[in-house]
Amino acid sequence: MTHTPAANAPIPTTEPPALEVRNLFKFFGRRAGEAVSRLRAGATRDELAGLGTAAVIDADFDVRRGEIFVVMGLSGSGKSTLIRTLNGLLEPTSGTITVAGERISGISPKRLRDVRRRRISMVFQHFALLPHRTVLDNAAYALEVQGVPLAERTERARTVLERVGLAGWEDKLPDELSGGMKQRVGLARALAADTDILLMDEAFSALDPLIRREMQEQLIELQQELGKTIVFITHDLNEAMFLGDRIAVMRDGRIVQLGTAEEILTDPADDYVAQFVQDVDRARVLTASNVVEQARAVMSASAGPRAALRIMRDLQTSVVYVVGGGRRLLGVVRDRDVLKLVRNGVTTLDSAIGDDHPVVGPDELLSDLLGTSVESDLPIAVVDDQQRLLGVVPRVTLLAALGNVSTDTGGQPVIELPHTTIPMDVFTETLHSTADGDAESSAGHEASVTVPATGAAELDEADATSERSHA
Numbered sequence: 143m144t145h146t147p148a149a150n151a152p153i154p155t156t157e158p159p160a161l162e163v164r165n166l167f168k169f170f171g172r173r174a175g176e177a178v179s180r181l182r183a184g185a186t187r188d189e190l191a192g193l194g195t196a197a198v199i200d201a202d203f204d205v206r207r208g209e210i211f212v213v214m215g216l217s218g219s220g221k222s223t224l225i226r227t228l229n230g231l232l233e234p235t236s237g238t239i240t241v242a243g244e245r246i247s248g249i250s251p252k253r254l255r256d257v258r259r260r261r262i263s264m265v266f267q268h269f270a271l272l273p274h275r276t277v278l279d280n281a282a283y284a285l286e287v288q289g290v291p292l293a294e295r296t297e298r299a300r301t302v303l304e305r306v307g308l309a310g311w312e313d314k315l316p317d318e319l320s321g322g323m324k325q326r327v328g329l330a331r332a333l334a335a336d337t338d339i340l341l342m343d344e345a346f347s348a349l350d351p352l353i354r355r356e357m358q359e360q361l362i363e364l365q366q367e368l369g370k371t372i373v374f375i376t377h378d379l380n381e382a383m384f385l386g387d388r389i390a391v392m393r394d395g396r397i398v399q400l401g402t403a404e405e406i407l408t409d410p411a412d413d414y415v416a417q418f419v420q421d422v423d424r425a426r427v428l429t430a431s432n433v434v435e436q437a438r439a440v441m442s443a444s445a446g447p448r449a450a451l452r453i454m455r456d457l458q459t460s461v462v463y464v465v466g467g468g469r470r471l472l473g474v475v476r477d478r479d480v481l482k483l484v485r486n487g488v489t490t491l492d493s494a495i496g497d498d499h500p501v502v503g504p505d506e507l508l509s510d511l512l513g514t515s516v517e518s519d520l521p522i523a524v525v526d527d528q529q530r531l532l533g534v535v536p537r538v539t540l541l542a543a544l545g546n547v548s549t550d551t552g553g554q555p556v557i558e559l560p561h562t563t564i565p566m567d568v569f570t571e572t573l574h575s576t577a578d579g580d581a582e583s584s585a586g587h588e589a590s591v592t593v594p595a596t597g598a599a600e601l602d603e604a605d606a607t608s609e610r611s612h613a
C-alpha cells in the first residue's frame with residue numbers, strides 16, 4: 143500500500159482536485175434552509191430531530207486526483223447520503239460540489255447527466271447487474287447507454303473484463319457467477335465507462351472475507367495501474383485503513399477526522415475515533431517506517447575489523463551492521479569472523495561482510511515483516527531506495543507494535559541484536575595481543591562505544607576520534 147503524503151500536504155499539481163466539496167449540508171425534512179442555519183450556528187443533529195434528519199453537516203474536503211479516498215462511519219452516519227450528493231443523485235441543501243473544476247450542484251439536469259457520464263462511475267454493494275444479460279453485455283452497459291457503437295463497446299468491455307480477471311466468462315449470465323465475480327463485473331462496468339472518478343458504495347461488504355480481501359488487493363493494483371480517483375464508502379475500519387490513501391471518519395453527519403491511516407491510528411481526533419481504532423488490524427496498516435528504530439551497532443566499512451570487534455565487545459553483540467559511503471548498507475559482520483580477521487592481522491573487513499540479514503523498504507507492511515522476522519535472528523534492516531540504512535526493526539518492537547503495547551521499558555533501549563556468546567575476555571585479549579601500538583595497547587582502559595547514528599562521514603570521524611582518544 144502506498145500512501146499519499148500527510149493529509150494536509152499541498153496538492154502537487156496545478157490541475158483542480160478530482161472533487162471539491164465545500165460546506166456541504168444535506169437535510170431531509172421540513173424547513174431545510176432554517177435547519178441548516180441552525181446547524182451553522184451550532185445546533186446538534188438531535189436538536190433538529192423534530193424537523194427531520196441532518197444527514198450531512200458541513201462536509202468540506204478535496205479529493206485529490208488518483209487517490210483512494212475512503213469515507214468511513216457507522217450505519218446512519220451519513221456516508222451514503224454524502225456519496226449520493228457527490229454523484230448528483232441528491233441535490234445538496236447547501237454548499238457546493240465541483241468535479242474536475244465543473245460544478246455539479248445547482249446545474250440543470252441535462253448538464254448534470256453530461257458531467258456524470260463523462261466524469262463519474264458508480265459501483266454498488268449489490269452489484270446491480272442485469273440478470274438476463276451476459277457478463278459481456280453487463281460490462282458494456284454504460285457504454286451502450288452512451289451510444290458507443292457495438293464493436294467498440296464489446297472490445298472495451300472485453301479488455302476490462304480481462305483486467306479484472308474474468309476472461310473466459312464473457313458469455314455467462316450473472317446467476318452463474320459467485321458473489322466476488324459479480325462484483326468484478328460491477329467493477330468492469332464502471333471501468334469500461336473510463337471515467338476519472340469511481341464511487342464505490344460498500345462495494346465489498348456483501349462478499350465473504352477471503353474474497354473481500356482479494357478484491358481489496360485487486361482494487362489497489364487496478365488503481366495503481368489506471369490512476370483512477372476512487373471514493374470508497376465503508377463501515378469497516380480495517381477495510382478503510384487498508385484501502386485509503388486518506389480516510390474521512392463520519393459520525394452523526396459530520397466528518398470528525400480526515401487523515402491518513404497512520405494519522406488516524408496513531409493520533410485519533412477524539413474518543414470516538416480512538417475507540418474505533420482499538421480493533422484495527424495494525425499489521426495491515428502500519429509500515430516499517432512507523433516502527434523503525436535507530437540502529438546502534440553500525441560502523442563504517444573503512445573503520446576495519448578492530449573497530450568492529452570493539453563495538454561488539456562494548457555493546458556485547460555478535461553482529462554489527464556495516465555501511466559504506468552515504469550510509470549505504472553493505473551487510474553485517476559476525477563476531478567469529480571478525481575475531482579471525484583480527485587474529486590474522488587482516489585490516490579490511492570486506493571478506494567478513496555477509497548479506498544473510500533481512501532487509502525491507504520503509505513502506506513494507508508489518509504483516510509482511512512478520513515472516514521475515516521469524517526467519518532470522520537479526521532485526522530487520524530498513525533501507526531506502528538508495529539502500530541507505532534508515533534503522534532496524536527488532537522482533538520485540540514488531541510484536542509490541544502489533545499488540546499496541548509500548549516497548550518503553552523505562553529508558554532502556556531495546557537490545558536489538560543477538561548477544562555474543564564469545565566471552566568478553568577473548569575480545570579484549572585479542573585486541574591487546576594483536577595491538578600494534580594502537581588504542582588497545584594502552585591496557586586497562588574502557589573503550590568508549592562507537593555508536594554512530596548519522597552519515598558515513600560522521601562514522602569515519604567517530605572512529606578516527608575513538609582511535610585518537612585511545613592513543
Ligand SMILES: Nc1ncnc2c1ncn2[C@@H]1O[C@H](COP(=O)(O)OP(=O)(O)OP(=O)(O)O)[C@@H](O)[C@H]1O
Nearest residue numbers: 170195197215216217218219220221222223224377
Ligand atoms: N431519503 C431520506 N429521507 C429521510 N432520511 C434519510 C434519507 N436518506 C437517509 N436518511 C437518513 O439520514 C441519515 C444518514 O443516512 P445514510 O444512509 O446516509 O447513512 P449511512 O452512513 O450511509 O448508513 P448505512 O450504512 O446504514 O447506509 C440516517 O439517519 C438516515 O435515516
